[in-house]
Amino acid sequence: MNHLLLIFPEESEPTRIDLFLSRELASESRMAIQRLVENGYVLVNGKSVRTSLKLKGGERVEVDIPPPLPAQPLAEAIPLEILYEDSDLIVINKPAGMVVHPGAGNTSGTLVNALLAHCTDLAGIGGELRPGIVHRLDKGTSGVLVAAKNDRAHQLLSEQFSVHSVKRIYQALIYGTPSEDTGKIEGIIGRHPTERLRMSGKAKNGKRAVTRWKVKERYSRISLIELRLETGRTHQIRVHLTEAGFPLLGDPLYPDGGRSNNITDSKLRGIINRLGRQALHARCLGFIHPVSGEYMEFTTEPPEDIQELLTYMRKGAEPGEE
Numbered sequence: 001m002n003h004l005l006l007i008f009p010e011e012s013e014p015t016r017i018d019l020f021l022s023r024e025l026a027s028e029s030r031m032a033i034q035r036l037v038e039n040g041y042v043l044v045n046g047k048s049v050r051t052s053l054k055l056k057g058g059e060r061v062e063v064d065i066p067p068p069l070p071a072q073p074l075a076e077a078i079p080l081e082i083l084y085e086d087s088d089l090i091v092i093n094k095p096a097g098m099v100v101h102p103g104a105g106n107t108s109g110t111l112v113n114a115l116l117a118h119c120t121d122l123a124g125i126g127g128e129l130r131p132g133i134v135h136r137l138d139k140g141t142s143g144v145l146v147a148a149k150n151d152r153a154h155q156l157l158s159e160q161f162s163v164h165s166v167k168r169i170y171q172a173l174i175y176g177t178p179s180e181d182t183g184k185i186e187g188i189i190g191r192h193p194t195e196r197l198r199m200s201g202k203a204k205n206g207k208r209a210v211t212r213w214k215v216k217e218r219y220s221r222i223s224l225i226e227l228r229l230e231t232g233r234t235h236q237i238r239v240h241l242t243e244a245g246f247p248l249l250g251d252p253l254y255p256d257g258g259r260s261n262n263i264t265d266s267k268l269r270g271i272i273n274r275l276g277r278q279a280l281h282a283r284c285l286g287f288i289h290p291v292s293g294e295y296m297e298f299t300t301e302p303p304e305d306i307q308e309l310l311t312y313m314r315k316g317a318e319p320g321e322e
Contacts, residue, residue: 004063005062006021006060007058009057010058011057014054014056015055016051017049020055021033021037021042036065037049037050038051040196041065042062043061044059046194048194073110076108076109077117078113078114083300087150088153088289089146089149089289090118090149091285091296092147093144093145094141094144096140096141096305097139098110100136100139111133112133115147119132133147134146134157135161135166135232138238138280140252141278141281142281143170143283143285144284144285144300146287152290156290157287160287161232164231167284169228170226170229171224171225171281172248174279175249176221176246177223178246182214182215185210185213187208188206188209189206189209190203190204191203199234199239207231209233209239209240210229210230210231211230213225213228222249222263222313224310225246239254248279250275250279251278252276252278254278265316268313271309272309274305279309283299284299286298
């Protein structure tokens with residue numbers, strides 16, 4: 001990552017941030033610079049901005065330029081847990097720790113690299129760096145994911161995600177015990193104003209996000225909840241729960257507000273610390289097959305690390321009623 005610090009001269013005429021950077025960074029196209037701004041790689045006086053921002057003089061501009069990505073990802077023989085496959089699509093149970101597609105700092109070992117080795121005709125579907133990818137799961141989130149194997153399947157699956165007709169159910173372990181058994185969180189989600197890697201419900205230019213939740217089991221200071229997404233924003237569940245005061249166990253990006261320090265059981269704290277990722281699992285995915293028109297639904301149970309937590313807590317206390 002190349003980090004640059006620039007100062008917009010005091011005596012200059014007001015200038016849009018993307019135009020200023022186009023002049024200063026001759027090796028970068030204006031489109032590339034706009035992507036840097038939109039993705040939070042550009043800070044003005046320590047804050048993320050929009051490409052339309054006008055610099056007035058004296059601003060401190062910081063730019064992080066990620067290393068270039070390869071023109072096309074390489075096929076890698078990485079084992080996959082395949083739940084279903086035909087000539088149009090493939091459904092897999094993505095493990096926690098696997099990135100879905102190549103990006104800055106992740107050029108190999110991704111789901112795309114694995115799919116290119118498994119599906120020999122996948123190249124080019126959905127874009128050079130994201131062939132076949134219709135939706136994403138965060139690196140630390142495990143669970144069910146579908147990928148397309150041809151342009152028609154990609155288009156029709158993408159439309160279902162776009163209109164939010166896909167059934168998506170997640171399970172999560174959270175700090176705290178909600179007073180109600182069910183509820184809905186609704187608001188906007190956009191790029192965090194100062195933390196480039198995080199999203200926030202306090203963003204100036206966010207998109208509508210809706211998450212419905214239901215408590216499945218209650219334990220001392222921890223709850224198992226089920227979530228159903230009505231929209232699919234980046235980090236939606238993690239942002240909604242954190243800002244509602246119920247952060248996910250083990251989340252390395254969104255702070256738990258000291259909740260982990262309140263866990264007095266040292267063995268339980270050890271299991272949580274070993275997670276190394278948010279305790280979030282995409283348990284169920286349902287959609288209309290893009291060619292046959294048949295409704296398909298796939299369900300998987302949480303992986304061993306979350307199961308270890310559930311087993312330990314279930315032995316220590318009887319869960320509450322669903």
